[in-house]
Amino acid sequence: MDIKDIVKEENLVYKKTSLMTDKVLSYCPGCGHGTAHRAIMEVLDELGAQEETIGVAPVGCSVLAYEFMNIDMIQAAHGRAPAVATGVKRCYPDKYVFTYQGDGDLAAIGTAETIHACNRGENFAIIFINNGIYGMTGGQMAPTTLKGMKTSTSPYGRDLGSMGNPLKITELVAQLPGTYFVTRQAVHTPAAVRKTKKAIRKAFELQKENKGLTFIEIVSNCNSGWKMAPVKSNQWMVENMFPFYPMGDIKVDGVILDKK
Amino acid sequence: MGELKLMKGNEAIAEAAIRDGVDAYFGYPITPQSEVIEYLMMEKPEERTGMVVLQAESELAAINMVYGAAAAGKKVFTSSSSPGISLYQEGISYIAGAELPCVIANIVRGGPGLGTIQPSQADYFQTVKGGGHGDYRLFTLAPSSVQEMADFIELGFEIAYKYRNPVMILSDGMIGQMMEKVELKDQKPRLTEEEIKKLHGTWATVGKPETRERNIITSLDLDSSKMELHNHHLQAKYRKMEENEVLFETFNTDDAEYLIVAYGSSARIAQKSLALAREKGIKVGLFRPITLYPFPAKALETLAPQLKGILSVEMSAGQMIEDIKLATKCTVNVEHFGRYGGIIHSPEEVLVALEQKIIGG
8 A cells, every 4th residue: 555545635633733833843852842832723723813813932942932833923031921922912902812931931030020910910821831940941940840859950959948949830820810710731641632722722712701811831841851751751740740730720710719 | 383281301202102103101110200101191091092001010021011012013112210221121132132113211310220310311321332232222312302302202213113123212300300391293193903014014923814924023043143144134224323313413513612512401501501601702512412322423523623622511420422532533632521420510510611621621
């Protein structure tokens, strides 16, 4: 059988969305960023929102997100993406606007911008990739680095006494009246990707209804920064990250869920 | 003739922004310029023209809101004062690198550090020599009256869009706070989204239709050979500004043997010093740069051969004096005089300095 007999329209089970460019991803093999990118772009494709969307890329591993997302995008200074998105959305209230930020960008240098955009209830989506490490600069400690976790700036493990505690910024922003939907997801299994896509879709739909800020944390791996093989890193994530950063919705329809 | 009003400089610049069809203002309060955002909030420009006004959580946020709105093709204005403008520098560097048009006003106060809330001209270096990181230039207009505070909004945006470059209106606490008669222009309509797409759709992030490649606003290129080319492009643009956009004015320079060079508030004060000197028979002229970058170097160089000395009058320890020396290629003696740290020199003090440092020197 020739390959041409297989590659036919009727045999198609999956197609890359045209909202992802053909550029080869610059992420390390095994990293969750590519899957997260694709999840967002597939949702925007399903919503037919390419022309109605303006994205904001951060500083960090996903600084070049605009190379892969086939939409109009702005690259922001480190931590300032929520301010940049505020500037765009206030001028274009009918467009879909989102930021895509890592943990250093969102929860360290950009904490003020994150908190205040959430508190004002800015009507855009924040997609927050939490892998507990600074990947781009070579594996330094992040605000979300777990207790005892080794990084290049906590080589003997994060010592809470001298280095502070891992910051649960997602639970923190859920407390603010301006956030309408706050959830924590992952992209390490097909089931997790489906849930993440559902959450992203919900966020964009809520944005269309002017409900306020929607916040989606995606707990992800950093196999290079964690110095693990990709599969091992995902196992480690499930065993160590998920207990501290539990999966699921935190705030729905503006109400914090009771998780007793 | 437009509407005549008695206004503070800070109010005039805010009113002019509404009338010029500005889409958005983002700012953070700081003395001596808080009247800009206070006036805008009081005026409800969202009802007058649909203009967005937002008080940001910090200057860092404010300048990045400007970056976002300008990236999306909107006409954006912001203002602050010295310590706040220091916080703007990161954003200004990104705006210059990404080639975004916008107008920023600095109502300068005395420094360094938290300094004082009184007028100063000590942010000259920061404005015209860089401020933020990297090789970029801020087109800089220096108003010396409330009228010019209003007029430079329109002029500033013209330049900003012509060159896709940030424009700084470098004012100070004296012009921001004082009241004068100002003639206001008629209301211009804001651009519609369709007009923005037509005018700026080739570069602005207005939403990607299938018919064009995506628009990306970034100051980043990890390929240094491309970044060098981008820098060449920026430099070529700056040379064009230097060639075409220099503004200055002169008073009594035809027969002048001595020259005072001063901008903004100091130029107003120096006009009185000039009158006092002429009464005493001193042949002195005044040269007032209106654009500080590009600096009117050629015009100064042309004047130099007839001069016996130049006094640079600035409310700083002497910053513009370096550009005067460069312009005149050290063919004339140039001295500095100015009070600073929030103190404004008097016309008489300037005259004494002229007599002692230039004529007697």
